[in-house]
Amino acid sequence: MKYPLQRFREEIKKGVKGALGVEKEIPIEVPEEERGDYALPCFALTEYVEGSPVEIAERLTDEIKLEHGKAEQTGPYVNFKIDEEYLVKETVGTCHEMEHEFGELEEKKKKIILEHTSANPNGPLHIGRARNPILGDTLARMYRRAGYEVEVQCYINDLGRQIAILTWGMMNLDEDDLPERDRDKVDHRLVRYYQRASEELEEGEIEENIEEMIRKMERGEEEMLERFENHSKEIMEGIRESLKRLDIRFDVLKHESSLMADGSVEDALKRMEDLESSGEEDGALYFESEDEKVFLTRVDGTSLYPLRDIAYHIWKVSRGDGMINVLGEDHKLHGKFLKEALEALGVEPLPESIFYSFVSLEGEKMSTRKGTYVTLDDFMETAHEKAREEVLKRREDFTEEEVERVAEKVGIGAVRFNIINVQPEKPIDFRWDDALDFQGDSAPFVQYAHARTSGILSKWGGGDLSDAQLKKLDGEREISLVRAIARYPLEIEQAVKNNSPHRLARYALDLASEFNNFYRDCPVLKSEDKKLERLALVKACHFTLKSILSTLGIDALDSM
RNA sequence: GGGCGUGUGGCCUAGUCUGGAUAAGGCGACAGCCUCCUAAGCUGUAAACCGGGGGUUCGAAUCCCCCUACGCCCGCCA
Numbered sequence A: 001m002k003y004p005l006q007r008f009r010e011e012i013k014k015g016v017k018g019a020l021g022v023e024k025e026i027p028i029e030v031p032e033e034e035r036g037d038y039a040l041p042c043f044a045l046t047e048y049v050e051g052s053p054v055e056i057a058e059r060l061t062d063e064i065k066l067e068h069g070k071a072e073q074t075g076p077y078v079n080f081k082i083d084e085e086y087l088v089k090e091t092v093g094t095c096h097e098m099e100h101e102f103g104e105l106e107e108k109k110k111k112i113i114l115e116h117t118s119a120n121p122n123g124p125l126h127i128g129r130a131r132n133p134i135l136g137d138t139l140a141r142m143y144r145r146a147g148y149e150v151e152v153q154c155y156i157n158d159l160g161r162q163i164a165i166l167t168w169g170m171m172n173l174d175e176d177d178l179p180e181r182d183r184d185k186v187d188h189r190l191v192r193y194y195q196r197a198s199e200e201l202e203e204g205e206i207e208e209n210i211e212e213m214i215r216k217m218e219r220g221e222e223e224m225l226e227r228f229e230n231h232s233k234e235i236m237e238g239i240r241e242s243l244k245r246l247d248i249r250f251d252v253l254k255h256e257s258s259l260m261a262d263g264s265v266e267d268a269l270k271r272m273e274d275l276e277s278s279g280e281e282d283g284a285l286y287f288e289s290e291d292e293k294v295f296l297t298r299v300d301g302t303s304l305y306p307l308r309d310i311a312y313h314i315w316k317v318s319r320g321d322g323m324i325n326v327l328g329e330d331h332k333l334h335g336k337f338l339k340e341a342l343e344a345l346g347v348e349p350l351p352e353s354i355f356y357s358f359v360s361l362e363g364e365k366m367s368t369r370k371g372t373y374v375t376l377d378d379f380m381e382t383a384h385e386k387a388r389e390e391v392l393k394r395r396e397d398f399t400e401e402e403v404e405r406v407a408e409k410v411g412i413g414a415v416r417f418n419i420i421n422v423q424p425e426k427p428i429d430f431r432w433d434d435a436l437d438f439q440g441d442s443a444p445f446v447q448y449a450h451a452r453t454s455g456i457l458s459k460w461g462g463g464d465l466s467d468a469q470l471k472k473l474d475g476e477r478e479i480s481l482v483r484a485i486a487r488y489p490l491e492i493e494q495a496v497k498n499n500s501p502h503r504l505a506r507y508a509l510d511l512a513s514e515f516n517n518f519y520r521d522c523p524v525l526k527s528e529d530k531k532l533e534r535l536a537l538v539k540a541c542h543f544t545l546k547s548i549l550s551t552l553g554i555d556a557l558d559s560m
Numbered sequence B: 001g002g003g004c005g006u007g008u009g010g011c012c013u014a015g016u017c018u019g020g021a022u023a024a025g026g027c028g029a030c031a032g033c034c035u036c037c038u039a040a041g042c043u044g045u046a047a048a049c050c051g052g053g054g055g056u057u058c059g060a061a062u063c064c065c066c067c068u069a070c071g072c073c074c075g076c077c078a
Helices: A004-020 A043-047 A053-063 A084-101 A131-145 A161-172 A186-202 A207-218 A222-245 A256-261 A264-273 A305-317 A329-344 A376-394 A400-420 A443-460 A476-497 A502-521 A531-551
Strands: A038-041 A069-074 A077-082 A111-115 A149-156 A252-255 A278-281 A284-289 A292-295 A322-328 A352-356 A359-361 A428-430
Touching (some): A004 A038, A004 A053, A043 A053, A053 A077, A084 A476, A111 A305, A131 A400, A131 A476, A149 A222, A207 A222, A222 A376, A252 A256, A256 A305, A284 A329, A305 A322, A400 A443, A400 A502, A443 A502, A502 A531
Parallel strands (some): A111 A322, A149 A252
């Protein structure tokens, strides 16, 4: 363990166990900053240690031996405070050594297969569905920081009914009859066919045709298969272009059709047939999940989505040591079923799923079919424009090019931050005003703090900091900032443990805010006695901000 | 009808998993801070009986039960 707070925590645990003579896991918590770095409430200890909580706290405080800090008793609590000189030296030192890799945890030698954005490719991503890639990509980034190897996959449903509807539209509708496209991009162009076809379907005219197309496709008729695949590919190209702007990429694109073609679905079917909890009804195979039947095939023997997804997961599990799926809350039941089925097949490890709630638009539902949505492209574009306005307001010295560059990074950062900032299971009601607010809890707030560090460092001009007497960093503000930096690896650890990327957004705000306080109170370049030391601290903070921003997939800026 | 999830100042959110010491940020409101490393920043004030009710506990926003509002699901769709 290379980070000082991690080491101190272990020291406390060992010390407490030793002092009390117990082997039980000690529930150390993190109190408010003024009280210390760690705390131990002694109430619960009365169960297996003699005395009142206050007495236990007293005894513990007397007896515990800590190499890098001290224990202080406050009533029934023992507060542990790390030795500040040690904390400063270790934190700043490690940070300078690791630079923007600071925060990285030890290599886990495990490969995670992370699946996200496996939507029906029937139109452009809207801001509701965009929650999926942003969550998924941030998870991938934080798992990598935590020392895992990650393979990011996108599963493309190119055989579904949605694609059939789109394809029907492409074959039967005239572009001139469709509403004008709002953007010159393939997904925006094609979605209009899907939407119009859906309308016709609702009017009950074309159900037969759609079903016939699905049958043809499933019988393996080349022409139909090709159409389905091509259209889903085209839409995916548009989606991937949008995601690229957010710096989101996939390592593997897995087409559902490939699982049919290579016999994976066939194999999965055979394995499922052999299960005790499987049964047949009119020739259709089902799996009995609790008291519900989940059908795997139709009466005509063709496969259904649950079966194909089982096949996909069997394939995935062979490629890594763990699986994580990012899914909309409408897939909860499916996720539960999938786990049960895989467990019955003896597949392990089972996938972990992260479900997110949908995003509504000023209180209304979003629907691709009905066209009631804000596309991710529009969101990004508007964010960029708003950011450009803000840049122009304050930087007359920027060239056109600089304005655009900064506007893009600020705007796109705001988009990602806006989505990742809230816990996945909470619903988001999208409001333009909030999403485009670049003050307070936002990406630009963090980027701005980073730009301030860059400003100081570039004015200084660089040089050797090895003569810095780090123990001179003993002011309240300086120590607070060091503490915030030192917390970073632990935040990564926690975020991964709980699959909660939003914690990292929170942390980024805390760190930026802590730096802003330091910036206000502690002149760096004009400091008479601590210039080198403060520079060293600013540099450490610079690396840390850059690292957390990159974990969030947000670009750092040196000026804005 | 059943299952899962959500409900925290006027508004948006953190804290809930792993119960602890005065419930934390932001927006908005009000009052302030740029001869000083970028004011996309900072300081201060007002504002919350943590959806409601029971329970467990020395201690509950956090755990359990009931109720309520909202969302999602309960297809030989995906």
